[in-house]
Amino acid sequence: MKLAVVIPAFNEEAQLGASVKILDEFLSRHFRIDYEIVIADNGSTDRTLEFARQLGYERRTIRVVHLNEKGRGRALKSAWLASRADLLSYMDVDLSTDLSAFPPLIEGLMSGGFDLATGSRLLKPELIKRGWKREFISRCYNVLVKVMFHTRFSDAQCGFKAITRPAAQALLPLVEDNGWFFDTELLVLAEKLGYRIFDLPVRWVDDSDSRVRIIRTAWDDIKGLIRMRKNCVGGRYGRATSAQKAAKQLPTGNSNEQCNST
Numbered sequence: 001m002k003l004a005v006v007i008p009a010f011n012e013e014a015q016l017g018a019s020v021k022i023l024d025e026f027l028s029r030h031f032r033i034d035y036e037i038v039i040a041d042n043g044s045t046d047r048t049l050e051f052a053r054q055l056g057y058e059r060r061t062i063r064v065v066h067l068n069e070k071g072r073g074r075a076l077k078s079a080w081l082a083s084r085a086d087l088l089s090y091m092d093v094d095l096s097t098d099l100s101a102f103p104p105l106i107e108g109l110m111s112g113g114f115d116l117a118t119g120s121r122l123l124k125p126e127l128i129k130r131g132w133k134r135e136f137i138s139r140c141y142n143v144l145v146k147v148m149f150h151t152r153f154s155d156a157q158c159g160f161k162a163i164t165r166p167a168a169q170a171l172l173p174l175v176e177d178n179g180w181f182f183d184t185e186l187l188v189l190a191e192k193l194g195y196r197i198f199d200l201p202v203r204w205v206d207d208s209d210s211r212v213r214i215i216r217t218a219w220d221d222i223k224g225l226i227r228m229r230k231n232c233v234g235g236r237y238g239r240a241t242s243a244q245k246a247a248k249q250l251p252t253g254n255s256n257e258q259c260n261s262t
Protein backbone atom coordinates (compact mmCIF):
# COMPACT_ATOMS: atom_id res chain seq x y z
CA MET A 1 0.00 0.00 0.00
CA LYS A 2 1.43 3.36 -1.01
CA LEU A 3 0.25 6.93 -0.37
CA ALA A 4 0.95 9.97 -2.55
CA VAL A 5 0.58 13.45 -1.08
CA VAL A 6 0.52 16.07 -3.81
CA ILE A 7 1.41 19.66 -3.01
CA PRO A 8 0.23 21.99 -5.78
CA ALA A 9 2.62 24.91 -5.89
CA PHE A 10 2.39 28.18 -7.77
CA ASN A 11 4.97 30.83 -6.93
CA GLU A 12 5.59 29.34 -3.51
CA GLU A 13 9.34 29.81 -3.14
CA ALA A 14 8.88 31.47 0.27
CA GLN A 15 6.91 28.66 1.95
CA LEU A 16 7.61 25.51 -0.01
CA GLY A 17 10.78 24.27 1.72
CA ALA A 18 9.57 24.74 5.29
CA SER A 19 6.11 23.24 4.62
CA VAL A 20 7.38 20.20 2.77
CA LYS A 21 9.88 19.43 5.53
CA ILE A 22 7.17 19.71 8.20
CA LEU A 23 4.96 17.41 6.12
CA ASP A 24 7.72 14.86 5.52
CA GLU A 25 8.52 14.65 9.26
CA PHE A 26 4.82 14.33 10.05
CA LEU A 27 4.25 11.53 7.55
CA SER A 28 7.32 9.59 8.67
CA ARG A 29 6.10 9.79 12.28
CA HIS A 30 2.42 8.99 11.69
CA PHE A 31 2.33 6.59 8.75
CA ARG A 32 3.63 3.06 8.57
CA ILE A 33 2.78 2.71 4.89
CA ASP A 34 5.13 3.79 2.13
CA TYR A 35 4.53 7.38 0.97
CA GLU A 36 5.76 9.98 -1.50
CA ILE A 37 5.35 13.74 -1.51
CA VAL A 38 4.80 15.07 -5.02
CA ILE A 39 5.39 18.77 -5.55
CA ALA A 40 3.26 19.74 -8.57
CA ASP A 41 4.40 23.03 -10.06
CA ASN A 42 2.92 24.70 -13.10
CA GLY A 43 3.21 28.22 -14.26
CA SER A 44 5.46 29.46 -11.45
CA THR A 45 7.56 32.44 -12.42
CA ASP A 46 9.70 32.49 -9.28
CA ARG A 47 12.21 29.86 -8.06
CA THR A 48 9.56 27.33 -6.93
CA LEU A 49 10.66 24.71 -9.45
CA GLU A 50 14.35 25.08 -8.60
CA PHE A 51 13.63 24.81 -4.86
CA ALA A 52 11.33 21.83 -5.45
CA ARG A 53 14.04 20.00 -7.41
CA GLN A 54 16.56 20.75 -4.67
CA LEU A 55 14.18 19.18 -2.13
CA GLY A 56 13.84 16.19 -4.44
CA TYR A 57 17.62 15.68 -4.43
CA GLU A 58 17.80 16.02 -0.67
CA ARG A 59 14.96 13.65 0.26
CA ARG A 60 14.10 10.32 -1.31
CA THR A 61 10.45 10.79 -0.29
CA ILE A 62 10.03 13.84 -2.56
CA ARG A 63 9.28 13.89 -6.26
CA VAL A 64 8.62 16.84 -8.56
CA VAL A 65 6.10 17.14 -11.39
CA HIS A 66 6.29 20.16 -13.67
CA LEU A 67 3.80 21.29 -16.32
CA ASN A 68 4.05 24.40 -18.46
CA GLU A 69 0.39 25.36 -18.41
CA LYS A 70 -1.07 26.99 -15.31
CA GLY A 71 -4.03 25.74 -13.27
CA ARG A 72 -4.32 23.99 -9.95
CA GLY A 73 -6.80 21.37 -11.22
CA ARG A 74 -4.50 20.54 -14.12
CA ALA A 75 -1.56 20.05 -11.75
CA LEU A 76 -3.58 17.79 -9.44
CA LYS A 77 -5.03 15.66 -12.24
CA SER A 78 -1.66 15.16 -13.81
CA ALA A 79 0.16 14.36 -10.55
CA TRP A 80 -2.54 11.93 -9.39
CA LEU A 81 -2.79 10.12 -12.70
CA ALA A 82 0.99 9.82 -13.01
CA SER A 83 1.42 8.40 -9.52
CA ARG A 84 1.50 4.66 -8.91
CA ALA A 85 0.23 5.05 -5.34
CA ASP A 86 -2.94 3.27 -4.18
CA LEU A 87 -4.13 6.29 -2.23
CA LEU A 88 -3.87 9.77 -3.70
CA SER A 89 -4.21 12.98 -1.75
CA TYR A 90 -3.37 16.66 -1.83
CA MET A 91 -3.00 19.62 0.46
CA ASP A 92 -2.09 23.29 -0.03
CA VAL A 93 1.48 24.49 0.51
CA ASP A 94 0.49 26.83 3.32
CA LEU A 95 -0.69 23.89 5.49
CA SER A 96 -3.77 25.93 6.42
CA THR A 97 -5.47 22.66 7.37
CA ASP A 98 -4.01 21.28 10.58
CA LEU A 99 -2.14 18.06 9.81
CA SER A 100 -3.84 16.26 12.70
CA ALA A 101 -6.76 15.64 10.30
CA PHE A 102 -4.58 13.83 7.77
CA PRO A 103 -4.31 10.38 9.44
CA PRO A 104 -8.12 10.09 9.88
CA LEU A 105 -8.63 11.34 6.31
CA ILE A 106 -6.45 8.51 4.97
CA GLU A 107 -7.83 5.99 7.46
CA GLY A 108 -11.30 6.64 5.96
CA LEU A 109 -10.02 5.28 2.64
CA MET A 110 -7.82 2.52 4.04
CA SER A 111 -10.70 1.08 6.04
CA GLY A 112 -12.50 0.50 2.74
CA GLY A 113 -15.45 2.56 3.93
CA PHE A 114 -14.97 5.49 1.55
CA ASP A 115 -13.74 6.24 -1.97
CA LEU A 116 -13.04 9.92 -1.48
CA ALA A 117 -12.28 11.91 1.69
CA THR A 118 -12.47 15.67 2.00
CA GLY A 119 -11.73 18.23 4.68
CA SER A 120 -14.58 20.49 5.70
CA ARG A 121 -14.40 23.94 7.26
CA LEU A 122 -18.15 24.14 7.68
CA LEU A 123 -18.90 21.16 9.92
CA LYS A 124 -17.20 22.61 13.02
CA PRO A 125 -16.93 26.39 12.62
CA GLU A 126 -15.29 26.68 16.06
CA LEU A 127 -12.13 25.09 14.58
CA ILE A 128 -11.82 27.71 11.84
CA LYS A 129 -9.93 30.99 11.77
CA ARG A 130 -10.52 32.98 8.61
CA GLY A 131 -11.60 36.46 7.58
CA TRP A 132 -15.32 37.26 7.35
CA LYS A 133 -15.13 37.89 3.59
CA ARG A 134 -13.80 34.43 2.67
CA GLU A 135 -16.11 32.84 5.29
CA PHE A 136 -19.16 34.59 3.81
CA ILE A 137 -18.27 33.72 0.21
CA SER A 138 -17.58 30.11 1.16
CA ARG A 139 -20.92 29.72 2.96
CA CYS A 140 -22.93 31.29 0.12
CA TYR A 141 -21.10 29.19 -2.45
CA ASN A 142 -21.72 25.94 -0.61
CA VAL A 143 -25.42 26.75 -0.20
CA LEU A 144 -25.57 27.34 -3.95
CA VAL A 145 -23.92 23.98 -4.66
CA LYS A 146 -26.42 22.23 -2.39
CA VAL A 147 -29.42 23.99 -3.93
CA MET A 148 -28.27 23.20 -7.47
CA PHE A 149 -27.14 19.60 -6.99
CA HIS A 150 -28.78 18.37 -3.76
CA THR A 151 -25.38 17.12 -2.60
CA ARG A 152 -24.56 16.11 0.97
CA PHE A 153 -20.85 17.01 1.28
CA SER A 154 -20.42 20.26 3.18
CA ASP A 155 -17.37 22.13 1.84
CA ALA A 156 -16.66 22.01 -1.88
CA GLN A 157 -13.41 23.97 -1.96
CA CYS A 158 -11.24 22.83 0.96
CA GLY A 159 -7.67 22.20 -0.19
CA PHE A 160 -7.37 18.90 1.66
CA LYS A 161 -8.58 15.74 -0.06
CA ALA A 162 -7.78 12.10 -0.67
CA ILE A 163 -9.12 9.55 -3.13
CA THR A 164 -8.56 5.90 -3.91
CA ARG A 165 -6.76 5.11 -7.13
CA PRO A 166 -9.72 3.33 -8.82
CA ALA A 167 -12.04 6.25 -7.99
CA ALA A 168 -9.49 8.76 -9.34
CA GLN A 169 -9.03 6.78 -12.54
CA ALA A 170 -12.77 6.66 -13.15
CA LEU A 171 -13.57 10.25 -12.12
CA LEU A 172 -10.67 12.40 -13.31
CA PRO A 173 -11.33 11.91 -17.03
CA LEU A 174 -14.82 13.32 -16.41
CA VAL A 175 -13.59 16.44 -14.60
CA GLU A 176 -13.34 19.22 -17.17
CA ASP A 177 -12.09 22.08 -15.01
CA ASN A 178 -8.35 22.65 -14.73
CA GLY A 179 -8.43 25.53 -12.27
CA TRP A 180 -10.04 26.21 -8.89
CA PHE A 181 -13.43 24.67 -9.75
CA PHE A 182 -11.73 21.27 -10.03
CA ASP A 183 -12.53 20.46 -6.38
CA THR A 184 -16.26 21.17 -6.67
CA GLU A 185 -16.55 19.30 -9.94
CA LEU A 186 -14.79 16.26 -8.51
CA LEU A 187 -17.01 16.14 -5.41
CA VAL A 188 -20.32 16.71 -7.23
CA LEU A 189 -19.45 14.05 -9.82
CA ALA A 190 -18.33 11.61 -7.13
CA GLU A 191 -21.54 12.00 -5.16
CA LYS A 192 -23.80 11.86 -8.22
CA LEU A 193 -22.06 8.74 -9.46
CA GLY A 194 -22.49 6.90 -6.16
CA TYR A 195 -19.00 7.15 -4.68
CA ARG A 196 -18.82 7.22 -0.90
CA ILE A 197 -17.53 10.55 0.43
CA PHE A 198 -15.99 10.99 3.88
CA ASP A 199 -16.68 14.55 5.07
CA LEU A 200 -14.20 15.28 7.84
CA PRO A 201 -14.19 18.45 9.99
CA VAL A 202 -10.76 20.09 10.00
CA ARG A 203 -8.95 22.75 11.98
CA TRP A 204 -8.07 25.60 9.61
CA VAL A 205 -6.09 28.81 9.97
CA ASP A 206 -6.28 31.00 6.88
CA ASP A 207 -3.03 32.14 5.34
CA SER A 208 -3.36 35.69 4.03
CA ASP A 209 -0.83 34.97 1.25
CA SER A 210 -3.37 33.85 -1.35
CA ARG A 211 -3.19 33.19 -5.09
CA VAL A 212 -6.97 33.42 -5.39
CA ARG A 213 -8.41 36.40 -7.24
CA ILE A 214 -11.74 36.38 -5.46
CA ILE A 215 -14.07 38.00 -8.02
CA ARG A 216 -12.54 36.15 -10.98
CA THR A 217 -12.57 32.80 -9.15
CA ALA A 218 -16.15 33.28 -7.90
CA TRP A 219 -17.28 34.00 -11.46
CA ASP A 220 -15.41 30.95 -12.81
CA ASP A 221 -17.05 28.84 -10.10
CA ILE A 222 -20.53 30.05 -11.06
CA LYS A 223 -19.84 29.32 -14.73
CA GLY A 224 -18.63 25.87 -13.70
CA LEU A 225 -21.81 25.20 -11.71
CA ILE A 226 -23.98 26.25 -14.66
CA ARG A 227 -22.00 23.99 -17.02
CA MET A 228 -22.38 21.03 -14.63
CA ARG A 229 -26.06 21.70 -14.18
CA LYS A 230 -26.52 21.65 -17.97
CA ASN A 231 -24.60 18.37 -18.14
CA CYS A 232 -26.92 16.96 -15.47
CA VAL A 233 -30.02 18.06 -17.32
CA GLY A 234 -28.58 16.67 -20.55
CA GLY A 235 -28.12 13.34 -18.77
CA ARG A 236 -24.39 13.36 -19.48
CA TYR A 237 -23.35 12.07 -16.08
CA GLY A 238 -26.02 9.39 -16.20
CA ARG A 239 -24.52 8.16 -19.47
CA ALA A 240 -21.04 8.21 -17.96
CA THR A 241 -22.31 6.13 -15.07
CA SER A 242 -23.80 3.50 -17.34
CA ALA A 243 -20.68 3.32 -19.46
CA GLN A 244 -18.44 3.05 -16.42
CA LYS A 245 -20.66 0.50 -14.73
CA ALA A 246 -20.45 -1.55 -17.88
CA ALA A 247 -16.67 -1.26 -17.66
CA LYS A 248 -16.95 -2.24 -13.96
CA GLN A 249 -15.22 0.94 -12.86
CA LEU A 250 -17.87 2.05 -10.42
CA PRO A 251 -18.58 0.88 -6.91
CA THR A 252 -21.78 -1.04 -6.38
CA GLY A 253 -23.13 1.54 -3.89
CA ASN A 254 -26.30 3.54 -4.55
CA SER A 255 -25.82 5.89 -7.41
CA ASN A 256 -27.46 9.23 -6.79
CA GLU A 257 -28.26 10.14 -10.38
CA GLN A 258 -30.93 12.65 -9.60
CA CYS A 259 -29.77 15.73 -11.43
CA ASN A 260 -32.84 15.77 -13.61
CA SER A 261 -35.31 15.82 -10.77
CA THR A 262 -33.93 18.98 -9.12
Ligand SMILES: Nc1nc2c(ncn2[C@@H]2O[C@H](COP(=O)(O)OP(=O)(O)O)[C@@H](O)[C@H]2O)c(=O)[nH]1
Nearest residue numbers: 008009010040042070071072075092093210211
Ligand atom coordinates in the same frame (compact mmCIF):
# COMPACT_ATOMS: atom_id res chain seq x y z
N1 LIG B 1 0.40 23.78 -9.35
C1 LIG B 1 -0.37 24.85 -9.12
N2 LIG B 1 -0.71 25.18 -7.86
C2 LIG B 1 -1.49 26.27 -7.67
C3 LIG B 1 -1.96 27.08 -8.74
N3 LIG B 1 -2.69 28.10 -8.19
C4 LIG B 1 -2.66 27.91 -6.85
N4 LIG B 1 -1.93 26.82 -6.52
C5 LIG B 1 -1.67 26.25 -5.19
O1 LIG B 1 -2.91 25.96 -4.58
C6 LIG B 1 -2.77 26.06 -3.17
C7 LIG B 1 -3.84 26.97 -2.59
O2 LIG B 1 -3.54 28.30 -2.95
P1 LIG B 1 -3.82 29.50 -1.96
O3 LIG B 1 -3.33 30.73 -2.63
O4 LIG B 1 -3.27 29.18 -0.60
O5 LIG B 1 -5.41 29.47 -1.92
P2 LIG B 1 -6.35 29.94 -0.72
O6 LIG B 1 -5.90 29.23 0.52
O7 LIG B 1 -7.73 29.50 -1.16
O8 LIG B 1 -6.21 31.43 -0.61
C8 LIG B 1 -1.35 26.54 -2.90
O9 LIG B 1 -0.56 25.42 -2.60
C9 LIG B 1 -0.97 27.18 -4.23
O10 LIG B 1 0.42 27.24 -4.46
C10 LIG B 1 -1.58 26.71 -10.07
O11 LIG B 1 -1.93 27.34 -11.07
N5 LIG B 1 -0.81 25.59 -10.19
Ligand SMILES: [Mg+2]
Nearest residue numbers: 092094096207
Ligand atom coordinates in the same frame (compact mmCIF):
# COMPACT_ATOMS: atom_id res chain seq x y z
MG1 LIG C 1 -4.14 29.17 1.33
